[in-house]
Structures are given as structure tokens and as C-alpha cells.
Amino acid sequence: MKDVAKTRKTQLAEHLKVSILTLRLQPGTDLDEVHLSDAFGLSRTPLREVFRQLAGEGYLDLRTNRSARVSEMSYTTLRDFFLAAPMIYGAILRLAAANAKPVQIEALKTAQQAFKAALRDGAAEERALANNRFHEVTGEMSGNVYLLPSFNRLLIDHARIGMTFYRPQSGRMVENLSEASQQHDAIIDAIETRDETAAAQLAEDHWNLSRDQIELFVMPDALDVPMGLPPLSKPA
């Protein structure tokens, strides 16, 4: 019973993270302490500590005397996301190329294999999680404690936004996903050859593609309906 207990906390944290990233727990959802502690065989004390930790990482919002909530996503946050992401992603990938250790490169390759597998025959959830994992590894590679907090915060909402566009709804979106996978390969290459400039450029390209994918969802193809005023309504 030594690491079992510690694992229960980790399990709970892991479960909540995955549920939030995949939108199974939607933004704004209230979390019931008693219910969760029962489900994971934990008392409320350690559970509340996990809540605090996840709140610090940006998964949850805590309000005193109120239930913990899955952190919200509004249009404001989406706008902030678009402003911050290119800069942070670029910096992280540049540093990843500069500092990646061999074991981390292996981890990145493994993550990319899992991503490809998810693209082939995985559901939207698996794709978003695999993509998330890939980028988490690049964050670890960068090893910069000052950039990681923002980067990981971005990854959370990138996954959540992605959960909508990793459910491809048009041929164009499917193409984009396969291009994203090719970019991942190129990123691995740039990191392995320590090519910081290429890594930074790939970050920009990768981000632009991701943004296009999001826009395809936000602004879908117009419906195929002729323009002009509709015929006068005929009273029933």
C-alpha cells in the first residue's frame, strides 16, 4: 500500500486532465467532491489538494465556498489564445531544438507514432490527446521553467479547441490533419539536427495550419443556396 495511494491521487489527476482535455468534462462543469472521492477511493482531503494543483495548472477554477469548476472558455480566451500561441510555440520549439536530450527525442518519436496511429484509426479524443502529448514532449525538451507554465496552459485549450476540429468534417480538414502529421515529422528532424531556425519556422507553419483548421470550423463553407430574396411566403 505504498505507491498505491500516491497512484490514486495521480490517477485522479490524470483522469480529470484527460476528461477536461477531451471535453468529456465541458468548460464550466461543476465537480462534486464527495462523488469523485468515492469514485476514486480517496477521502476529500487529498482530493482537494489535487483540485488546487489542477487549478494552478489551469484545468480548474476554484471559488471559495463554491464547487470547483472546469475552467471556462470564452471568445475572449480564444482571442487571447490566438495572440499568445504563435510566440510561445515558436520559442518553445526553438529551445527544444537547442536543448533536446536523446531520450526526449525518442519520446517524441514514440508520441508521433501514436499520433499517426490515432489519425489512421482513432477517434477524435485519441487524436487530440496524441497531438497534445507530442507537444508536451517538445515543452519538456525546451526545459525552460519560465516558458513552460504558459505553454502548458496553451496546450490545455489547444486540445479543447482541437476536440472540435480533430473531428474532420470536410475533405479539406482531413488534408490538413495529414499535413500536420508531416509537419510533426519535420519538427522531429529539425530537433534531431539541432536546427533552431528550422524549428522556429516549423512552429510558425504548424501554428498557421492549426489556425486554418480552426477557422474552417468557425467559418464553415457557405450553404449551397442561391442568393437573392426568398420567394414571398405563401400563407398556409
Add this chain to the structure above:
Amino acid sequence: MKDVAKTRKTQLAEHLKVSILTLRLQPGTDLDEVHLSDAFGLSRTPLREVFRQLAGEGYLDLRTNRSARVSEMSYTTLRDFFLAAPMIYGAILRLAAANAKPVQIEALKTAQQAFKAALRDGAAEERALANNRFHEVTGEMSGNVYLLPSFNRLLIDHARIGMTFYRPQSGRMVENLSEASQQHDAIIDAIETRDETAAAQLAEDHWNLSRDQIELFVMPDALDVPMGLPPLSKPA
């Protein structure tokens, strides 16, 4: 007894933050739960929650079955700091100029007054804290939830590094501090006039000045000793 209890947690968190920022609690210091909970009239349960929160913000490091520790500062972190700070500070100040609300501008002016007062007749601790407060407000102004985690993480170590160089040890360092104060005024101006470009430029200038100040400490003026080999040691 309603907000008194909640205040005790806040008080504890505030106390720890200030102590860590001012190096009264030095990096690596172990924190005793029982001792602290006694001192603040809290039981260990809420105290541990505060620990988790502060760990998430970067003040503490938690290790299972070991005491909580004030987060470390090594040469590696200093290097990472120099890499990340210019980018984040620039982005924050640019966004601050774009989004600052009137009440926040008032808060910034108040913070600047406190900073000037601390420069006139305050100790090193007060100066570092006042400077920290000034920049915290600019962070609030930016209002970007994705940049704030890294920005606030940077501010912690900037204050701690600053605690060494806000204790001016040479005429040059005193000049730098007064220039820093002037730059604060210029920053307020740029924000009030919504001049994003000026704000970004000032961020760079302000950072360069800060870096110079740090370098003055890391690499002090050479001792006034003639070069060349020392005379042969004469055995006592």
C-alpha cells in the same frame, strides 16, 4: 468568524510570498507544516492547500513524503530567465497598452508612487516588493490568461534576483535605479496614451537596464590591483 478564517489562509499565502520574494526565505529552505500552522492559527489541512497553490504559482516545490521547499534558483534558471524575460515582458507591456482599464491605470500610478517612496527612503526589501507590485499591475492590465502564468513566474525570480541588486553597491547602480523609475513613468505614459509600440520599446529598454543592473552585480568592477604575477610568496 467568517472572512477571518479565509483571511488566515490569504495571510499565510501573502506572508510566504513576501518572504520568498525578499529572500527572507531563501531558495531551498524547508518549510515545517506544524510550525507554520501553529504560527498562523491554522490546521495543517488548509495550510497544505496553500502549499499546493503556491507550488502551482512557482513559489514552492513539493516532493511527496518530503517537506515543501522554497523553489530553487540555479545558474540554469538564471540563464532560462534571461532567455524568456525580454519576450514575455515585451508582450505583456504591449497588451497592457492595448487593454488597460482606467482603474488599473490608477493602480499603476499608485504602485509607482510607492516605488519612488521606496527608492527615497526604503530598504532593499521594500524596493524589490514595490517594483514587483508595479509589474504585477502591468500583468493584470494585459489580461491575457495564457501569458500571465509565465509572466508571474518570471516576476518571482526577478524580485529574488533583484533583492541582490536593489541593494545598490556602487554609484552606477544608484543611477540605474533612478533611470528605472523614469522608465516606469514613461511606461505609464505609453499605457495611458494606448501607444503599444512605445510600450513594447520601453519594455525592451527597461529590460536592458535591469540586465545591466544584474550584470553589475554578477560582474563587479575589477579590483584595483595591478596586473601581472603576484610577488613570490614569502614563507612565514
Add this chain to the structure above:
DNA sequence: AAAATACATATTGTATACATATAAATTTCG
């Protein structure tokens, strides 16, 4: 009937007691 107040219920916050793990000290054996 609508609004306001009081009450009941459920949920969050805290304290205390207990379990477990790590570190220190003492003892035992080579």
C-alpha cells in the same frame, strides 16, 4: 399572487486523530 423571510438540506471548509514513510539513533555483530 408575488415577494420576502425563515427554515431545511446539501456542500464546502477546518480540525483532529490516525496511518505511513523517512530520517536519526542506538544496538548488535563482525
Add this chain to the structure above:
DNA sequence: CGAAATTTATATGTATACAATATGTATTTT
């Protein structure tokens, strides 16, 4: 005397019981 092992002590981790706060319901009042 020194090293290893066992015991002892201290601190961390968890569970449970209790207190305080918020919410929903019922009752009262206008």
C-alpha cells in the same frame, strides 16, 4: 572500533468528524 541492522522519533499523508456557508423549499406577509 566500524559497519550494518533494528529500533525510535519526527514529519508527511489520509480519513473522519464537525463547523460554517450557500442553496432550494416552504411558509408567511403584503
